[in-house]
Amino acid sequence: MQDWWIYRGTGHPHSGILRLPAPPPWRAFDGAPLVPPPSSPDSAAGRRLGELHRAVTYQPRQDEVDLVNAALYLRRPLLITGKPGVGKSTLAYAVAHELALGPVLRWSITSRAALATGLYSYDAIGRLQEASLHHQLGTSPDSRIGRYLRLGPLGTALLPYEHPRVLLIDEIDKSDVDLPDDLLNVFEEGEYAIPELQRIAAGQPSVDVPIEGSDELVTVHRGVVRCHAFPLVVMTSNGEREFSPAFHRRCLRLDLGQPSxxxxxxxxxxxxxxxxxxxxxxxxxxxxxxxxxxxxxxxxxxxxxxxxxxxxxxxxxxxxxxxxxxxxxxxxxxxx
Structure with missing residues (x-):
């Protein structure tokens, strides 16, 4: 076990994240005000029981532990490549469990996945239908736009938490050709805008919206979300495609081999x-x-x-x- 490790790979929860040093100046973010930490994954029911078991029993190799810690120190995404079933996605759950970083935010990628869907969703049709119904009934609709918004897994991970959330972007090699490079600006800036909220910011500067995996509400100010602690982003790939040099330059890469x-x-x-x-x-x-x-x-x-x-x-x-x-x-x- 190395003294500099924050994540140790033992499977036993500890407070090592408190020892994580300040980020390098080029990866420092100042999102505020801080939002409350997420609920404990151990208290979630049903499907999370299997996730917890996989996290506790995961057996990482030293190069995996080294690279996870490097990603935490450098505030850089981790791209894990390997054959199906070698434990690429399980590593994200193991880190979240051991460092007590809350439930893993999972974004499962398909060929239809786009940057916007990972950031947030807006139910414009539902809002119009409700407004039309209230017009017919002669009643006043609920004007809270936050009821029709929900932050996605990527959008939730970039909220200004005190400690990093763990974001699993699973099978990114299945995405449309543009998605990996579309992610670069968000990874570099650590923020994104919600145009629907920016348009009303003058009259309604703060809006409460629900987040991924929960009905908890967070307040978005002036339509912009900016992180405080850059999330630990774990991207998995089955090696079915190549990524651009610009994408590789902004990631740390781990090739996960078959277990001996x-x-x-x-x-x-x-x-x-x-x-x-x-x-x-x-x-x-x-x-x-x-x-x-x-x-x-x-x-x-x-x-x-x-x-x-x-x-x-x-x-x-x-x-x-x-x-x-x-x-x-x-x-x-x-x-x-």
Missing amino acids: AEQLSAIVAAHFGTEPTTETADLIELFLGRRERGTLATDQLLNAVYLTVQTADGERPERDRLADLVLRQLDAGPDS
């Missing part, structure tokens, strides 16, 4: 709370053999271990048959 046999043993032990057994070693060996011939995700190994432990009752033929159901190459056909 020793790392897989540690991952299995972390998830199931047991020391490696002969049966587990056999499944890891089978997994590694099949991974050499095609793409397999670590989740598939965990599924195989769980399924065989719960159902096979130690019988080798039955264990092998059940493992074969889930250890199938992701890039193979349905009959492979």
Whole structure:
């Protein structure tokens, strides 16, 4: 463990973020007033239970820990490239959990994703329909424009929090060709404008709007959101496309390789709370053999271990048959 590490990769929450030094002068931001910290992810129900388990059991390598800390110190986005299932997105949850930075803000990218949708959404049609209905009824509509706005994951991450939020931009290589470079100005400036609020700023300088993943309201002043602590931005890529030199220059890059046999043993032990057994070693060996011939995700190994432990009752033929159901190459056909 290095003295300069803020994120240690232990999975145990601590207050190390308080030791993060001031940013370099060219990455300092002055967004204000500060907004309250987000709710704890441990108190969220349902789907967040799986996220918390993945965060606690994640087994990072030293180069991962080094680069996460470099991104925190330099206030730069982290671009993680690797095959599906090697833990690219899980790293974001592990950092958020260990440093107690609140729920991860996740933006899952598709070919239709645009910068504006990551920043905020505005329901103009809903506002017009409500105004029309009140006109027909002869009543006065609610004039609060904030009811029709919601900050997106990127827009929420750039709010002036005292400590950085964790933003996961998942599978950015699936985006339209322009999106990565569109992000550059926002990453450099640490701010964005909401034109719908700027137009009314003279008469209504402060507007309360809901944020991503919550019904909590934050106040936007004069239509501009500017960060105080630059978020830890984790962008994942399956390596399906190249990015521009300008984009690479503004990011720190991590190529996440396939876990070794020793790392897989540690991952299995972390998830199931047991020391490696002969049966587990056999499944890891089978997994590694099949991974050499095609793409397999670590989740598939965990599924195989769980399924065989719960159902096979130690019988080798039955264990092998059940493992074969889930250890199938992701890039193979349905009959492979």
